[in-house]
Amino acid sequence: MTGLLEHRPALRPDILLSPPLLDGPATVHLVKDPVSGASFEIGPKEHFLVSRLDGSRSLAEIGAEYGRAFGRRLGEGNWQQLLALLGSRRLLAGGPPPPAPAPPGPPLTGGLLRGTLRLVADADATTARLHRALRPLLHPAVLALLLLGCLAMEAVLAASFGELAASLWWLLRQPVPLLAVATLMWLSTALHEFAHGVAARHVGGTVGEIGLRWRLPVAIMYCTVDNYRFLDRRRHQLAVAAAGAFANLLFLVPFCLWWAALPPDDDATRRTLGALLLLGSVQALVNLIPLPPLDGYTMLGHGLRVTRLAPASSGYLRLRMRDRTAAAAYPPHARRLYLGYGIGSAVLVLLLAAVLTGAVWYAATA
Structure with missing residues (x-):
């Protein structure tokens, strides 16, 4: 037993551990192998031990810390059980290499009425390039100015709600402008998804997939963020979840300036822009409502852990x-x-x- 307690095992450095999460009556931590993609849950006591397997502390030292924290010592059988679990999942440094990730499936799945099309081979690399291009805009001071601009825009639009509502009612009876607004709204939805990916890259996350998903007659872009649950800082998780709605509002700013610059007698263009601004604002703000599957629900979950x-x-x-x-x-x-x-x-x-x-x-x- 002495030999076992002198052992200094370490997790593989790429293994991800989540902050504590409330799940029903229990508190859990998620453990994920980013190579295989496999994940599982552990309790607070197991997390206390696993998070200290860094190769610098012996099992005896970790056991002493555990005893002070939880009032009981771990026996040899407890350590053997834990190390066997981690070893069988290939999570320990120096052990067998992790299983190779499963090859990606075909880019197109499903059929005509419903399906999914993966658009890029390496979503994380694509998002990294977008992040590098947009990095100057992601400085906190720049983001604060952009946010203030969006809030000012929404205040102006709220004061003009009557005109915007009348414009929307007019638009619903005009097929050509309606098609133009629908196209712009679809583009805004695509930007919403890319914004999640860029925000994830900015705070250390990874993007697993970018593609197109359809349930006819609706087809939307999607961007899958793999490890947002494992980001250490709560504000980073909130930023990733809120990025889509923020992008929707930024998308509206030039159209709002155009709308504001038009004279009242420019009837068709002003009404079309007014309807776009109303629909786009609703799209962004509704996404912040804390009901599933909206981004606001995800934000609330992150905020409450x-x-x-x-x-x-x-x-x-x-x-x-x-x-x-x-x-x-x-x-x-x-x-x-x-x-x-x-x-x-x-x-x-x-x-x-x-x-x-x-x-x-x-x-x-x-």
């Missing part, structure tokens, strides 16, 4: 109605969070339905 927020809240509320004793076993902060989100999301859905009904009535009678 919780995974599967909506299903976990639903599960807790069902359990609370069925068995209050079992629900009381949840930690106090989990009970508050899940109850608050369950009630808040229901109220939010009702408010959104009321706002949408009011907006339709206002546009129809304006």
Whole structure:
């Protein structure tokens, strides 16, 4: 046993460990092998041990730290079990090499009505090139100025809501301008996805895939960020999630300047731009609502350090109605969070339905 405790094992340096995440009544950490893509969950005690396997500390030293933190010593069997698990998953430095990643599937999957088309062979390299080109714009001072500009634009548009709503009602009866606005909105959606990827690269994330996904008659771009859950800083996770809506607002700025510069008697162009500005603003702001699968929901999960927020809240509320004793076993902060989100999301859905009904009535009678 002494020989085992003197051993100084180390995780492979590329292994990813997530911050603590609330998952139902439990707190978990995610462990991911970026080579194979395999991931699994561990508890706080296991994370305490795994995160200290850096090759500089012996198992005896880590065990002493564990004893001080949790009030119990680890036996030889505990260490053997943990090291066997890590070894079988090829996560230890100096052990067998990790399995080669599975080759990418065919770029085109699915059929005519629904499917996916991968557009680039190396999404991470493509996003890295975009990031290098856009890096001057990603300085915090520049981003702050751009954000202020977007907020000023939204204030102006909010003050002109009546005109914009009337423009949208007009647009719905004009096929040619409607097609032009729909095309621009689709382009804004594509920029939204690329913005997630560029933001991920900027804060140390990686991008797994860029492609086109369709469920006819709808076809949209997508950008998959692989390791946002493993970013150390919460603000970096929030930035990646918010980048898409920010890009949608930036896309509208030149059109807003054009709209503002037009005289009131330039009827068709001003109305077309007004409708675009209203639809684009709704697209960006709706994405910030904390309901799945929107970006605002992802941001809330990052901010609260919780995974599967909506299903976990639903599960807790069902359990609370069925068995209050079992629900009381949840930690106090989990009970508050899940109850608050369950009630808040229901109220939010009702408010959104009321706002949408009011907006339709206002546009129809304006």
